[in-house]
């Protein structure tokens with residue numbers, strides 16, 4: 001899809017990989033609709049991108065909030081061509097800790113934001129995309145890009161909920177792509193390795209440094225949001241990519257424990 005003047009909805013737009021995606025898609029000429037829970041940081045994004053962007057405070061886990069956000073995007077820009085799911089949380093706990101079972105409140109929150117939130121955006125964005133005229137050359141009406149994680153394959157200690165949510169994102173990619181193919185809508189997920197964002201800044205520096213030193217093949221550093229965003233842009237532009245999950249992780253391979 002040629003991105004010039006197309007409309008891209010990006011969740012988690014106020015920070016990290018979502019913010020990087022907004023910048024890359026805007027640089028390619030797309031109009032940006034940024035969704036996040038964080039109103040202050042959304043305002044900074046809108047100021048940075050100017051009239052090329054609108055933002056809305058949206059909780060991806062909440063059906064009414066997502067519907068209202070997509071309605072606002074349609075009212076402002078008249079269409080949705082690209083949807084990028086980056087909103088996510090990484091609350092962790094061991095399955096049993098100090099004799100107590102994993103708190104279900106934590107489990108439900110992580111699944112609600114990372115998995116149900118992703119599917120909420122997919123289904124409302126797809127309805128909007130179906131209204132687009134098919135591209136004259138390709139028949140394409142839209143593209144949906146989701147964020148899974150290397151944790152879908154190799155979740156770490158404490159990441160049962162996070163890994164399950166990200167495996168869920170990977171798992172829905174093919175059936176949703178099958179559902180939407182007849183409408184000219186592609187669905188691709190990305191499984192990032194360790195990227196330098198607020199989510200990772202929450203880890204003790206010793207832990208993130210040890211992942212970099214021992215488990216990342218080459219280059220021996222965290223990824224940058226612009227490196228994730230370059231892949232988002234490529235997926236949007238390359239009509240032959242569909243129904244798959246692509247890793248961008250510098251060959252990260254985790255040890256057993």
Ligand SMILES: NC(=O)C1=CN([C@@H]2O[C@H](COP(=O)(O)OP(=O)(O)OC[C@H]3O[C@@H](n4cnc5c(N)ncnc54)[C@H](O)[C@@H]3O)[C@@H](O)[C@H]2O)C=CC1
Pocket residue numbers: 011012013014015016017018035036037038058059060061086087088089090113114117147148149150191192193194195196197198199200
């Ligand atoms: N940073 C990393 O190393 C990796 C990140 N990921 C995934 O990439 C995605 C983006 O993460 P980062 O940019 O690193 O994190 P981040 O913490 O910098 O950004 C996440 C954004 O999502 C927003 N958000 C959280 N819950 C929300 C909700 N219910 N509704 C709307 N917005 C919400 C936050 O306000 C924040 O702006 C997440 O899905 C994360 O799981 C996956 C693998 C590795």
Ligand SMILES: C[C@]12CCC(=O)C=C1CC[C@@H]1[C@@H]2C(=O)C[C@@]2(C)[C@H]1CC[C@]2(O)C(=O)C=O
Pocket residue numbers: 090091092149150151154155156162192193194195199200203211249252253254
């Ligand atoms: C970013 C993650 C998940 C959230 C968290 O609390 C801590 C993290 C730091 C280590 C990351 C986590 C993740 O999403 C999976 C990876 C990136 C992990 C380091 C390696 C990782 O397991 C991976 O890429 C595996 O292939």
